[in-house]
Every structure is written in structure tokens, then in C-alpha cells.
Amino acid sequence: MSSKLAKIEKRTAYLLILPSVLLVFSIILFPIFSNIWISFKNVELKDLRIPEPRAKKLVKSINDNPNQIKVIYKLRNSSLTQEITNVKFKDKYPDDIEPISLNNKCQFKSNLLKCELGNWPKKYRENLEIVFQNINNQEISKKELKSYKPKLSGKSQNILLTYEFTLNNFKKVIKDKAFIDLLSTTFYYTFFGTIGAIVFGILAAQMVNQKFFGRTFMRSVLLFPYVAPVVALAYTWELLLDPTSGTLNNLLINYQIIDGPINLLGQKYVTLNILGFDVKLRLALTTVIIFEIWRYFPLAFLFILARLQAVPKELYEAADVDGANPIQKFLNITLPQILAVISILFMIRFIWNFNKFEDIFLLTGGASGTRTLPINVYQQGFSIGDIGMGSAVSIVIVVFLLIFMFIYFKLLGKRADEN
Amino acid sequence: MKIKNILTYCFISSLFLFSLICIWKILVTLQGIELINFNFNKLFIFGIILCVINLLIGKKFNLNVKLIILALLFSIFDYFISINLPIWYSFGIFLISLFFFNTIKNYDKNFLSKNHSSQKLFFNFLTLFGITLFSFVILFPFYMMLVTSFKTQALLLLNPLDFSINFAQGLPELFKSYFIVFKDYNFGRYMLTSTIVSLGTVIITLIFAIPAAYAVARLNFFGKNFLSTSILIIYLFPAIVLVIPLYTIFSQLGLRNSIEGLLIVYTATTLPVAIYMLQGYFKSIPKELEEAGIIDGQNWFGIIFKIILPLSLPAISSVALYVFMIAWNEFLFSLMFLDRPNTFTLSRAIQFLNVGAETPRQYLMAGSVVVTLPILIIFVYFEKYLVSGLTAGSVKG
Numbered sequence A: 001m002s003s004k005l006a007k008i009e010k011r012t013a014y015l016l017i018l019p020s021v022l023l024v025f026s027i028i029l030f031p032i033f034s035n036i037w038i039s040f041k042n043v044e045l046k047d048l049r050i051p052e053p054r055a056k057k058l059v060k061s062i063n064d065n066p067n068q069i070k071v072i073y074k075l076r077n078s079s080l081t082q083e084i085t086n087v088k089f090k091d092k093y094p095d096d097i098e099p100i101s102l103n104n105k106c107q108f109k110s111n112l113l114k115c116e117l118g119n120w121p122k123k124y125r126e127n128l129e130i131v132f133q134n135i136n137n138q139e140i141s142k143k144e145l146k147s148y149k150p151k152l153s154g155k156s157q158n159i160l161l162t163y164e165f166t167l168n169n170f171k172k173v174i175k176d177k178a179f180i181d182l183l184s185t186t187f188y189y190t191f192f193g194t195i196g197a198i199v200f201g202i203l204a205a206q207m208v209n210q211k212f213f214g215r216t217f218m219r220s221v222l223l224f225p226y227v228a229p230v231v232a233l234a235y236t237w238e239l240l241l242d243p244t245s246g247t248l249n250n251l252l253i254n255y256q257i258i259d260g261p262i263n264l265l266g267q268k269y270v271t272l273n274i275l276g277f278d279v280k281l282r283l284a285l286t287t288v289i290i291f292e293i294w295r296y297f298p299l300a301f302l303f304i305l306a307r308l309q310a311v312p313k314e315l316y317e318a319a320d321v322d323g324a325n326p327i328q329k330f331l332n333i334t335l336p337q338i339l340a341v342i343s344i345l346f347m348i349r350f351i352w353n354f355n356k357f358e359d360i361f362l363l364t365g366g367a368s369g370t371r372t373l374p375i376n377v378y379q380q381g382f383s384i385g386d387i388g389m390g391s392a393v394s395i396v397i398v399v400f401l402l403i404f405m406f407i408y409f410k411l412l413g414k415r416a417d418e419n
Numbered sequence B: 001m002k003i004k005n006i007l008t009y010c011f012i013s014s015l016f017l018f019s020l021i022c023i024w025k026i027l028v029t030l031q032g033i034e035l036i037n038f039n040f041n042k043l044f045i046f047g048i049i050l051c052v053i054n055l056l057i058g059k060k061f062n063l064n065v066k067l068i069i070l071a072l073l074f075s076i077f078d079y080f081i082s083i084n085l086p087i088w089y090s091f092g093i094f095l096i097s098l099f100f101f102n103t104i105k106n107y108d109k110n111f112l113s114k115n116h117s118s119q120k121l122f123f124n125f126l127t128l129f130g131i132t133l134f135s136f137v138i139l140f141p142f143y144m145m146l147v148t149s150f151k152t153q154a155l156l157l158l159n160p161l162d163f164s165i166n167f168a169q170g171l172p173e174l175f176k177s178y179f180i181v182f183k184d185y186n187f188g189r190y191m192l193t194s195t196i197v198s199l200g201t202v203i204i205t206l207i208f209a210i211p212a213a214y215a216v217a218r219l220n221f222f223g224k225n226f227l228s229t230s231i232l233i234i235y236l237f238p239a240i241v242l243v244i245p246l247y248t249i250f251s252q253l254g255l256r257n258s259i260e261g262l263l264i265v266y267t268a269t270t271l272p273v274a275i276y277m278l279q280g281y282f283k284s285i286p287k288e289l290e291e292a293g294i295i296d297g298q299n300w301f302g303i304i305f306k307i308i309l310p311l312s313l314p315a316i317s318s319v320a321l322y323v324f325m326i327a328w329n330e331f332l333f334s335l336m337f338l339d340r341p342n343t344f345t346l347s348r349a350i351q352f353l354n355v356g357a358e359t360p361r362q363y364l365m366a367g368s369v370v371v372t373l374p375i376l377i378i379f380v381y382f383e384k385y386l387v388s389g390l391t392a393g394s395v396k397g
Helices: A002-039 A142-147 A168-176 A176-209 A217-227 A228-243 A247-254 A284-310 A313-322 A326-356 A358-363 A373-383 A389-419 B004-029 B040-057 B063-081 B087-104 B115-148 B155-160 B175-183 B188-220 B224-235 B244-253 B259-283 B287-295 B300-311 B313-329 B332-337 B346-355 B361-381 B381-393
Strands: A053-062 A065-079 A085-094 A097-099 A106-109 A112-120 A125-134 A151-156 A269-274 A276-282
Touching: A002 A053, A002 A142, A002 A389, A002 B063, A002 B115, A002 B224, A002 B244, A002 B259, A053 A085, A053 A142, A053 A151, A065 A085, A065 A112, A065 A142, A065 B224, A065 B300, A125 A247, A125 B346, A142 A358, A142 A389, A151 A247, A168 A176, A168 A389, A168 B332, A176 A217, A176 A284, A176 A326, A176 A373, A176 B115, A217 B115, A217 B244, A217 B381, A228 A284, A228 A358, A228 B361, A247 B381, A269 B175, A276 A284, A284 A326, A284 A358, A284 B381, A313 A326, A313 B175, A313 B332, A358 A373, A373 A389, A373 B244, A389 B244, B004 B040, B004 B087, B004 B115, B040 B087, B063 B224, B155 B361, B175 B188, B188 B224, B188 B300, B188 B313, B188 B346, B244 B332, B259 B313, B259 B332, B287 B300, B300 B313, B313 B361, B332 B346, B346 B361, B361 B381
Parallel strands: none
Antiparallel strands: A053 A065, A065 A125, A085 A112, A085 A151, A097 A125, A106 A112, A269 A276
């Protein structure tokens, strides 16, 4: 009895999860695996269009004979790169009409014109001319003839499904001189973005954890940048930072803090003089990181605040009795309590910043030294149009991602053991 | 009373007052008023003097009278050192100094002679300073987005610091950018598309996720543990590694430029987190309720609909709001999959406006307000649910 019940339970469970599993498999897992496939192929954006045989139908009357009519089919292969094999042609005609002569490729049977047009190489063009006559010697209506559209079919090789593979994409990715720069930019962006978001998250959480007027409102406001659409925010920042008409530059010039405008998003390096040393700072990248921090510190704030509110009040009271000062209280009570949250946050944010695409894409488009790996995927795949290269860069991202996840789950497992 | 405490008190409080005044001055400058100097030296020193006076008076007479007098003194001083500024500017200064002296009115000699009082002071002001600064830095871009949408390109080029809103021109003229954005740039249509896509994603996700989450939370089957860990792993895979294969597959299947295509992708990408969030909640529902349902002869469909769903409405609302937010804000897939204007979502349309011909910035900002406002209203209104959704789902973002 119980085994029967267990069987029913099992069957129900599979039934319930099946739709979700199928959907996630086809839209998330399958693409990740097909990335591997595509990255070993030489595919370009223009290859993705499936080649089609096309025909344009022209109907011309023959001057001296209204009973006869000439039909011209302008045939062509739509693809500039691929062959179409075994092209078949079909067109319908009204009653009482038949062709005067036909070449051996075509047949006319019960108002249907059928042709076997064989193989068409790339860019192929041909005109097929057939003269028709009315059996009853009546005038042929051009309009009626034109109302039928020819149907064509043919087989073409789908470049994605062939078994030709190449290692060129990966060779290109790794041999690229900019690859090291790409990696360092990505890690620089990821690391400082993550650290910054967490530091500001801690500060904000410490603030909101105290009682003051308008505290709940403050908590909502702090989450605005994370909740609002990235497109709107990125373009607002772009307008604020614009060198000629942007508010920030104009304000700074107005208060005589700077002499001339600074192109915060378009300048790769800025040289700062700190204590007599010239320090080269990556300006556009730093601006993008600041945007990143601005947008994602709310998340760290939310996590840390939730943890702070769970810290027992007695700890602080005991510290007060011992005469601890605020810094000691923070270092000895608060910090140890939130350390676990911070390490988890760091890992998660690190993984996500590593893959961040929209923010940089909308602010700089990857120009002036802000090209990270995800931006490179887009540029290779869609700006240059080399799908294979784009996939190869995606694979690089996935490999890094798996390494990060491995470390993350290791840490998570360790933490679970400790508890 | 320690001299160190007094010095810290004077410096920090005067600095805090000055930073408040700075923010006010920046906002005033953005109203097109010529103001090129913060007068740091004078204001800072005068602030210190007033703080010392505040300390000396202490609690000798009514605190409210004291703070009004000090605030008045400060605003009159500021009025004399800054030239040709409107009266509402000075009124703002008065309100700010009122607020400031209200926060320091309780500090007197006794307080400053206590242990750690300088550190306590420091942290109190740091908190206040932090709150002001954080609010300013966060709200400023939103404020600029809003006021830019009410200006015209010509006025903005004439004086790039004048963001004052001229209410005298009448409402139709004021909201002109919005009319143009909706009429000439078709934003009504994009908004409809965005709404359909977001609501559709929410509904389909819930239909898929609720049964699956129930199975993961309650039923025993082979591969359950594997499934629940893989949900999290799948969730950590970003859109950017899916985009090329999905693009190739969708272009060959003819699913690009279609709302259906977007719906499929959005549902699939939000499904793992929806299942993850829901199963956690389902586990917290007492099992006895379902057992009662089984005895009553309900099948799983009845159990989910009549017992689980009504009990887990808060969790379902969180998931729904979170998924709605993700779908509404989504950008990468809409950029990749949509290139015909008749299928654009709002985010894609704004990007199209920016990249295309030189669109005047007030239209761009009006469009940004149109896409931002609904989500902020929803957020403020349903904050409780959305925050719990954010916390649970924030492994991604």
C-alpha cells in the first residue's frame, strides 16, 4: 500500500516539475551547451539567414496574339554564401490554359506547373520563360494569372549543423594582444565594484539601523537605484556627466573647482599628482565603477541591515557597561556578526559584476578602456558579426564562472559544516 | 570638560552645518541663480562661533527660543555675505539652520565632560551627515531626470544650470515632452508592450513555478536534492552567455521580433528564482493542513489550489512583484531580440531614441521618467513584499 502511494507521489512530482524543467533546459542549459558547439565553428552573423530559393513572377502579353501570354519567373538564390540543392518549383494556373512548349525540367499537369530546378550555387540567378495559350482561343486575364504565387522549396546546408570544426576562435581569443588587458579590466571593474558596494552597504546599513525620523522612508529611498530600470539611470548619468552640457561639469566650473570640463566617460586615463608622484588613473573605468557602486550598494545594504537587526541588543548593552567606545563596539560586536553575510555577498556580487553587461554598454559602449569580457562577447558577436568568436569569449566567461561557483559552494559548504 | 571634546564638537558640527548649506546652495544654483561661491571660510568660522555660543548658553533658558535666535543669527549673517539672492533662498537657509541647531541644542558642558563623548558626537554627526549625503547622491539623478523632462533643448543650451520649472507657461506647455514622447515617438505602444510582456511573464512564471515548487518542497522523488541544488546553479548563469546561442536559434526559428520569444526567455530566466523562493515558503506551511486535505479526498490539484495558494499569498505576491520588476527592467534580451519598432519594449525604445538621430534630451528624459515612474510607484506601494522578494532573489542582479 505504502509503496503504491510512494509511486503515485513520485509520478505526481515528475508531472509537476516537468514543464519547468523542460523550459529551463531548452532556454538556459541547451544554449550554454550549444555555446560550446558554436565556439568551435566559423560562423558569422550573415550566415544565420537560411538561404531561400526565390521567384518573382512577371506576366507579359504578346502583342499580336491576345490568346497567348508569356510568363517570366526571375529565379534567384537569396544567399550570397551558400548553395541550395534540389530546388522544386510549383505554380498554379487557371482552367483552360496550357503551355505551348516546356523544357525538360518542367511538367504541366491538371493546372499545376511543376519544375525540378536542380542545384543552385550561391548568388545564382536564372530567368524561366514559358508561353501559355488558351485552349478555347479566348483572351487570357493577366490579373488572374498574377494572383497565383509560385511556391519554391529547396534544401540547404545549415551551417550550424555541419560537422566542420575549427580551433581558430579560441586561438584568436587567446593570442589577441588585448586579451590580458581585457581580463585585467574585467577583474579591476569586478573587484572594486564589489568592494565599493559592500563598503557603502555597511555604512548605509549602520546609519539606517539607528532610530531617526523618516527611517522607513530612508530605507525605500536607498533602494531606488537598484529598483529603477538601468536604461533610464544610465542615460541620466550620461547627461549629468556630459563634458559640454552636463550638470556636473558645469557646476564644478561654476564654483571654480575645475578650470575646464572633464570627460568622465570618454577619457581613458587621467594623471593625478599625489605627493609628487604622477599616478595614472583609469578615468572612464573609475566612473563606470562608481555608477556600479551607486546602483548595487542598496543590495548589500539590504542584506547587512537584515543581519544587523538580528544582532542581540544585550551585546551592545554589555559593551556599554564595560565602557566600550563606538569604534570598539563596531569592531568587536558588529563586524564579527556581519562577517558571514559579507563573505557571501562578496562572492555573489563578484560573480554578478563579472558578468555585468548593461551598465557599461549603456554608459560607454565599451569605449575608452572600459571593455570587459561581457562587452567583448557583444562586440565580437554583433558589432563585428563573428558569432563563433562571440561564443568563444562566452566560453571563457563560463569557465571563470565555474571556477568562482566552485569556490563559492566550497565556502558555503564549509560554513554549513561549522554551524 | 575636556578641551579635545569641545574642539571636536565645534569642528564637526560646523562642518555638518556647512555641508547642509552646500547641498542647499547646489540646489539653488540649479534654479538658474548665479551663485559661484560657497563662502567656506566665513560660514565655517561663524558656524564655530555659534556652536560655542550654543554651548555657553546651555540649558539656561528655553531651548526653542535659543535655537530660533541662533538660526536667525546664522541666516542674517549668510544674507549679508551673499549678494543679490532671492528671499526664498534665505528662508531655506533659515530652515536648515533651524534643523541644525535643533540637533545640537541638547549638547552642553555636562555632556561634553563625559567619557567617549567626542566619539559619540562624531558618530552622531556621521550618521546625520551620511543620511543627508546618501539621500542627496541617490535622489539627485532622479531629480535631474524629472526636471530635465520639463525643460526645452534651447533653454538648456542657453544656461545649462537653469533647471527651474516655469509653472506660468501652463500645463500643456510644461508636459510638452511627454505629449511628444507619447504621440510622435509612440511610447503608448511601447508601454503597452512592456506591460503585456511583464504581466505575461509574471503569470506564466507562476503557473510553471507553483507546481514545481510544491513538488520540490513536499513530495519525495528521485533526484530531488540534485534538482534543488541545480536550481541555484542555473540561476547564477548570466544572460550574456545565453545571448549568442539564443540569438542564433531564435533567428532561425523566426522567434526574433516577437513578444512570444521574449516571454519564453523571460519566463525561463526568472523561473529558477521563483521556484527557489516559493519552495522555501511552502516548506514553512504546516503539513497537517495538507494531510487533512488528503483525508477529504483532494488530489494534488485541489491541495495546491485550496490549501497552499491561499496560505502563501504573501510569498506569491513577493515573487510576482520581483518577477514583474525583472521583466520590466530587462534590457539585454530586448536589445538582442527586437529590432523592429513595432515590437519594442520601453527600455529598448529609450535605447533606440538615444542611439538614433540626435534626440533632444528632454524627450529622452521624459521617456526615462515614463519607464521609471511605474516601477518606483509599485515599489513604494508594495515595499514590504518587494523587499522580501529582493532579499530572497538578490543572489542575482
